[in-house]
Amino acid sequence: MKHFTTDTLIYHYDKSIPNVGTVKQGEEFLVDTVDAYGNQITSEKVLRTEIDRSFLSGCTGPIGVEGAMPGDTLCVEILDITFDEYGVMPMSPGMGTLGHLDRVPGHSTKMVRVKDDYCYFDENIVFPVRPMIGNIGVASENEGGLRTSWPGDHGSNMDCTHITIGSKVYFPVAKEGAGLAMGDMHAAMGDGELCQTGVETPGHVRARAYVYKESIKRPMVETDENIFTLASAEKLDDAIPVAVEDMVDFLMKKKNLDYPDAYRLLSATCDIQICQLVNPRKTVRCRAPKAILGIHSVFD
Amino acid sequence: MKHFTTDTLIYHYDKSIPNVGTVKQGEEFLVDTVDAYGNQITSEKVLRTEIDRSFLSGCTGPIGVEGAMPGDTLCVEILDITFDEYGVMPMSPGMGTLGHLDRVPGHSTKMVRVKDDYCYFDENIVFPVRPMIGNIGVASENEGGLRTSWPGDHGSNMDCTHITIGSKVYFPVAKEGAGLAMGDMHAAMGDGELCQTGVETPGHVRARAYVYKESIKRPMVETDENIFTLASAEKLDDAIPVAVEDMVDFLMKKKNLDYPDAYRLLSATCDIQICQLVNPRKTVRCRAPKAILGIHSVFD
Structure with a gap:
């Protein structure tokens, strides 16, 4: 099976970036991803303020899909998602939907163990994993591309909880081969990503892709x-x-x-x-x- | 069983309006409601522009609950919701989340038959009822009250699809007896009420109420x-x-x-x-x- 590793990360969905490999339609392939922080937060001692921000939102790819042409629709079927055994949840004042309330007293990092389909939040709170791909997209039609932190009509950092095992994700194709990339896995996240993180983790996605000779405007x-x-x-x-x-x-x-x-x-x-x-x-x-x-x- | 009919409709959640009757805690009672248009749209020939707008959003009540005092929490348990056999969906240019697009060509009314737990949208499209109470609330602490079309901390026109059979709805109490009222039943509505109507219908609610000597700020x-x-x-x-x-x-x-x-x-x-x-x-x-x-x- 073709295997795309974290050796080839992108920080822009940019059609000028050459694909790192190509898959046939219907061919299963494997994608490894780093977490949204570029795997830089390795313990609760590492705060969000201390990491190199140029490595945020790295996505693995771009992967070419044979036969995809501008104006087509790319369909990516997610067959499986697995995680490494930890997730991170850093927190800083000002983060998320309640950032303006100033109730977060300082910077802190929480590590959440992810094992056997459960997230171990603390000794009393354990909840099931809800695997999802936070960031998945294709090359943007914008000249110069768009940063991988920006969601748009090409997909990218949409953080949709329904992009999970068994889902099909559809994108409008802007360049030959489409240029698929993905990253920002979550072992769990609620709709809204309300404090600005889910349970952020590196992951491994098994998928296959198809091309439809029909057009859509935006992701479905x-x-x-x-x-x-x-x-x-x-x-x-x-x-x-x-x-x-x-x-x-x-x-x-x-x-x-x-x-x-x-x-x-x-x-x-x-x-x-x-x-x-x-x-x-x-x-x-x-x-x-x-x-x-x-x-x-x-x-x- | 005490029965509150559409003879006593309110158009403001106003603590100065006397309760029309009182129920004991845990006592089952029945509430009849008019639809959001005051039952004025009786056929597809009646357009939204032709009705008397002073009868919009009428709610049945206010109903007093024994023992409810300002600062308490009123819990209303919804035991059953039934409908009359029709729903209405009027439409006008400018309505709903897409009103600005100007794609609605004129005024029209659609009647949707509601029977045996299904909505008959047209001869090809039939979908299950999803009963809900669009408008339910207690007397507002605001002097002069608030119009029943306005949702707020006292409840009212919240259009929450989870206020349905089996739900418990909690309100902060602002006056002795609370002053519960309800209306605006929907046989079906999606989250957002995106075109500005659900399947609007008169209805009948069986409920009971409890008082907790604890405070909440807003409805739960x-x-x-x-x-x-x-x-x-x-x-x-x-x-x-x-x-x-x-x-x-x-x-x-x-x-x-x-x-x-x-x-x-x-x-x-x-x-x-x-x-x-x-x-x-x-x-x-x-x-x-x-x-x-x-x-x-x-x-x-």
């Missing part, structure tokens, strides 16, 4: 139960209508409805949900339940 | 699986930190954690979610999963 995610449209913007109020309109357009096509009825059906059955509120752009998703709507997949 | 909702803190504000970015901070404080108390660890635990396990984006104030909720966190109830 498909699970057994749901289809999601995703959108990112600096302001939440700007991201939300983009994800909602993408879903209305999807419902119009899939259910052969006019705009008012697709908008009504969405309002009655679909949810607007938060992916993350803590990156330079915030990410939201609109959820459509497949069974309730009689929709089988993104492309069928 | 408890289901078999989750506990939610709710907050409403004109701007989403102002509502979110309020619901999140309430949950951090709740976790600190329940799990005996310091602030940084409660904030981390929340970030790893709890979700920020949207109730609605279309009322004069927007409502969000922070979700804590009970089993994963080992928390049994709001008060225990």
Whole structure:
């Protein structure tokens, strides 16, 4: 199986960066990733203020996918995610959605052991892992690319909890081969990534990729139960209508409805949900339940 | 069983309005409600522009609960919700989260038949009912009260999809007897109420109420699986930190954690979610999963 290691990290989703290797459609491949802090926080003695910030949000890749051309859609199927045995949760004043409250007394780091599908938060609190890929994307069409900390129409740092084992993630392709990369694994994270970290860990992803000769504007995610449209913007109020309109357009096509009825059906059955509120752009998703709507997949 | 009918509707959650009746703690009672449009839209020929807007968001009550005093918490347990056989979904240009896009060509009304636990959207699209109470609250501590269209710390038009059969809803009490009221039933609605309506229907709620001699700042909702803190504000970015901070404080108390660890635990396990984006104030909720966190109830 082709194996992409952390020897080849990118810090921009940039179409000028050559792919480090190529996979065929449907071919399984393995990707190792560093944690969001570049594996620099190795104990509770290492604070977030002490690490080299130029190594934040490194992603493994870019990986070329044979046959992917600009205007196509790349589908990445996540077959498995495994973790190393630790996760980190650094904290500093000013972090996250409550940063303005000034209630964090100083810098600290918490190590969370991740073993046998559980996170050991402390001696009393143990919770199941909820594996997810925080950062996954393809080369951006922007000249010069976009930093891997920035989510956008090319994917990247979306922190969507539904990008997990069994999910399919769809991206608009901007260059030949697409240039897939990924990183920022979480052993657990709640929607919002509210304090600015999940249980951050290096990881290993087994995946395969397919190309559809159809276009999408922005990332979509498909699970057994749901289809999601995703959108990112600096302001939440700007991201939300983009994800909602993408879903209305999807419902119009899939259910052969006019705009008012697709908008009504969405309002009655679909949810607007938060992916993350803590990156330079915030990410939201609109959820459509497949069974309730009689929709089988993104492309069928 | 005491039965509160739509003969006594309020349009303000106002502590100066006398209760129309009183129930004992634990006593089951029945509440009939009108739909959000005051049952004025009786066919697809009646447009949203033609109805009397002074009858929007009428709620049945206020109902006194024996023993509830200012500073206490009122808990309302929802035992059952039933509907009449129709729902309405009016639409006008400018409505909902996509109102600014100007894609709605004109005014129209859709009637959705609600029967045997299904919503009949059209001849091809049928989906299960997801009963919920859009509007439920107690007398506001504000002098002069607050219009029933406004959600706030007293509850009201929160449009939370988890206020459903089996839920417990907690409110801070501002006057003796609390002054409970409810209305705005939905046979189905997605999180966000994205086009500005769910499947709007008159309904019948069977409930009972309890008083706790403890204080909360804002509404909370408890289901078999989750506990939610709710907050409403004109701007989403102002509502979110309020619901999140309430949950951090709740976790600190329940799990005996310091602030940084409660904030981390929340970030790893709890979700920020949207109730609605279309009322004069927007409502969000922070979700804590009970089993994963080992928390049994709001008060225990």
